[in-house]
Amino acid sequence: MSWIVLHFIGIISYSATGAFVALEARFSFIGVYALGFITAFGGGLIRNLIIGVPATELWEHSAIFTVFITLTIIILIPLKWIDHWRRWGLFFDSIGLASFALQGAMLASEAFSNDLGLMILAALFTGVGGGLIRDTIAGRKPLALKEEIHAILTILCAIPIWFGWSSPLELTLIVLIVIAIRMSAIHYKWRLPLPCH
Amino acid sequence: MSWIVLHFIGIISYSATGAFVALEARFSFIGVYALGFITAFGGGLIRNLIIGVPATELWEHSAIFTVFITLTIIILIPLKWIDHWRRWGLFFDSIGLASFALQGAMLASEAFSNDLGLMILAALFTGVGGGLIRDTIAGRKPLALKEEIHAILTILCAIPIWFGWSSPLELTLIVLIVIAIRMSAIHYKWRLPLPCH
Amino acid sequence: MSWIVLHFIGIISYSATGAFVALEARFSFIGVYALGFITAFGGGLIRNLIIGVPATELWEHSAIFTVFITLTIIILIPLKWIDHWRRWGLFFDSIGLASFALQGAMLASEAFSNDLGLMILAALFTGVGGGLIRDTIAGRKPLALKEEIHAILTILCAIPIWFGWSSPLELTLIVLIVIAIRMSAIHYKWRLPLPCH
Numbered sequence: 372m373s374w375i376v377l378h379f380i381g382i383i384s385y386s387a388t389g390a391f392v393a394l395e396a397r398f399s400f401i402g403v404y405a406l407g408f409i410t411a412f413g414g415g416l417i418r419n420l421i422i423g424v425p426a427t428e429l430w431e432h433s434a435i436f437t438v439f440i441t442l443t444i445i446i447l448i449p450l451k452w453i454d455h456w457r458r459w460g461l462f463f464d465s466i467g468l469a470s471f472a473l474q475g476a477m478l479a480s481e482a483f484s485n486d487l488g489l490m491i492l493a494a495l496f497t498g499v500g501g502g503l504i505r506d507t508i509a510g511r512k513p514l515a516l517k518e519e520i521h522a523i524l525t526i527l528c529a530i531p532i533w534f535g536w537s538s539p540l541e542l543t544l545i546v547l548i549v550i551a552i553r554m555s556a557i558h559y560k561w562r563l564p565l566p567c568h
Numbered sequence: 569m570s571w572i573v574l575h576f577i578g579i580i581s582y583s584a585t586g587a588f589v590a591l592e593a594r595f596s597f598i599g600v601y602a603l604g605f606i607t608a609f610g611g612g613l614i615r616n617l618i619i620g621v622p623a624t625e626l627w628e629h630s631a632i633f634t635v636f637i638t639l640t641i642i643i644l645i646p647l648k649w650i651d652h653w654r655r656w657g658l659f660f661d662s663i664g665l666a667s668f669a670l671q672g673a674m675l676a677s678e679a680f681s682n683d684l685g686l687m688i689l690a691a692l693f694t695g696v697g698g699g700l701i702r703d704t705i706a707g708r709k710p711l712a713l714k715e716e717i718h719a720i721l722t723i724l725c726a727i728p729i730w731f732g733w734s735s736p737l738e739l740t741l742i743v744l745i746v747i748a749i750r751m752s753a754i755h756y757k758w759r760l761p762l763p764c765h
Numbered sequence: 766m767s768w769i770v771l772h773f774i775g776i777i778s779y780s781a782t783g784a785f786v787a788l789e790a791r792f793s794f795i796g797v798y799a800l801g802f803i804t805a806f807g808g809g810l811i812r813n814l815i816i817g818v819p820a821t822e823l824w825e826h827s828a829i830f831t832v833f834i835t836l837t838i839i840i841l842i843p844l845k846w847i848d849h850w851r852r853w854g855l856f857f858d859s860i861g862l863a864s865f866a867l868q869g870a871m872l873a874s875e876a877f878s879n880d881l882g883l884m885i886l887a888a889l890f891t892g893v894g895g896g897l898i899r900d901t902i903a904g905r906k907p908l909a910l911k912e913e914i915h916a917i918l919t920i921l922c923a924i925p926i927w928f929g930w931s932s933p934l935e936l937t938l939i940v941l942i943v944i945a946i947r948m949s950a951i952h953y954k955w956r957l958p959l960p961c962h
Contacts (some may be wrong), residue, residue, distance in 0.1 A: 391954045392711065397715040401712070401715075401718070401719035401720070404719075405692075405713055405719070416618075421820055422820075422821065424822035425620045425720075427619065427679075428618035430618075435686075435689075436685075488829055489824060491684065492802070492829075495799075504737060507901060507902050508700065508704050509711060512790065512901060512903075512904060516790075516792040516795060516796030516799055516800070516902070517792055518793060518795075519727075521795070523793035563839065593910075593913055594911070596910065596913040597910065597913060598910060598913045598915070598917070602893075602897075602916070606884070613815075614812070617814070622817045623814055624816065627815075632886075633882075653851030660916075705897065705907060705910070707906060
């Protein structure tokens with residue numbers, strides 16, 4: 372499984388979560404397209420803003436087209452099919468989280484000569500930024516700020532990049548570990564409460 | 569009616585909608601200024617961020633001054649006068665929507681050599697971006713995501729620009745068509761529901 | 766008391782207000798870090814976007830590290846100690862407001878050859894921008910838009926910079942005046958209602 376496949380699974384998953392939030396908030400079909408695009412590209416937009424890379428580098432035709440097709444399918448197919456898809460949602464969403472965070476860490480590593488602090492910030496905002504804007508626009512408490520697992524996993528993605536991992540095999544291994552931790556956290560209901568609060 | 573006149577009617581209408589949302593949300597007079605400026609310039613700011621043009625190009629003195637005067641008048645005049653103005657609000661707001669979307673499409677057309685996908689995205693975010701930020705800050709469901717007409721009209725504005733329309737006469741014609749469709753949509757209560765949902 | 770000390774008191778106060786909002790909104794410890802960083806750097810990020818300065822200039826290691834330590838302390842210490850700190854909160858927050866607004870006005874003054882309109886906008890968004898994003902993400906009505914004192918003080922900071930004040934002594938004097946006005950406004954419950962509304 373190559374890196375580019377993971378990247379597209381990530382974009383598709385993220386745009387789909389935007390669409391589902393829009394459907395739940397009873398937005399119109401334009402809301403589905405808008406929240407889908409915002410979730411898929413919002414994290415990258417904030418990251419590029421933070422690390423000083425022009426946003427125009429985000430606009431690959433293949434990515435925009437993939438998001439557009441994904442959202443059109445979600446609008447057209449009956450709701451109960453979507454419910455079936457949802458069971459797979461967290462699995463694909465974990466792939467998205469990992470591929471976005473890895474991308475953020477790698478871009479920051481290039482731009483700031485492997486500065487760990489900024490790599491973690493870039494991985495964090497690329498991984499959870501799109502969902503943060505999505506939830507804020509839809510008037511919901513951002514999922515990424517209520518559950519700690521998303522953010523911890525983005526930080527976990529930044530560290531191996533800092534150590535120099537970059538081959539497709541190594542990146543795929545990180546994605547698999549992220550999926551395993553995320554699924555275990557959901558299954559065993561892991562929580563990390565605040566001390567003394 | 570020249571293009572620059574439409575542009576200023578757009579800026580005035582958009583800043584006024586920001587002011588009205590702030591008054592309804594019971595913000596202080598600072599909230600009126602802040603939401604007014606955010607609604608008038610927010611869409612252009614997001615668009616410039618997306619298409620990689622410096623935000624500094626937005627800051628014309630005449631536009632900032634016009635918004636400032638508009639908001640000061642709204643703060644000073646009695647509320648019942650504003651109610652009278654409101655009947656005209658949707659009319660002016662349609663001019664704003666069209667002039668903002670056209671501007672977005674034209675700027676994206678220059679920056680990306682007439683790429684339709686990005687022109688539609690730029691027209692959409694210029695046209696509805698300011699209102700999106702305004703409603704999110706005021707804690708309301710964004711109007712542009714609940715009703716489909718705004719977004720459809722922005723896309724409708726991008727297409728003639730793609731075909732090369734650029735003379736003041738052609739642009740004014742688009743604005744008139746947008747006003748006609750918007751007013752008809754409101755009068756006849758056109759809706760475009762999601763299929764199968 | 767030197768300028769750099771005021772700047773760090775500002776960053777610490779602002780990140781702490783972000784952490785307290787996150788704790789009240791029952792976010793996880795990741796939410797505390799995220800809102801803390803967003804409040805401390807969000808205003809500067811919007812300002813740099815507006816005045817066309819790369820965001821990368823915000824990332825000094827000392828500032829990032831200071832925010833990180835502040836937030837970690839807030840997460841680790843018991844809540845009742847925080848309550849004690851809170852009594853000092855508004856005092857430190859006033860220092861933050863003044864130092865952020867002054868910085869915004871000075872940066873805009875350099876970038877736009879002392880243009881008062883843009884200096885006021887930059888002072889305003891640097892001073893209240895972080896809190897605006899913080900409150901919007903946490904789903905609260907933004908404090909800066911409900912109370913007029915914050916924004917008035919940021920404008921008050923821009924004017925002496927416009928007149929050419931720049932020495933540490935002059936800047937410290939502005940900070941002291943801002944603290945005095947803010948504390949008086951809170952103590953005597955000064956309000957500036959909208960006319961005719």
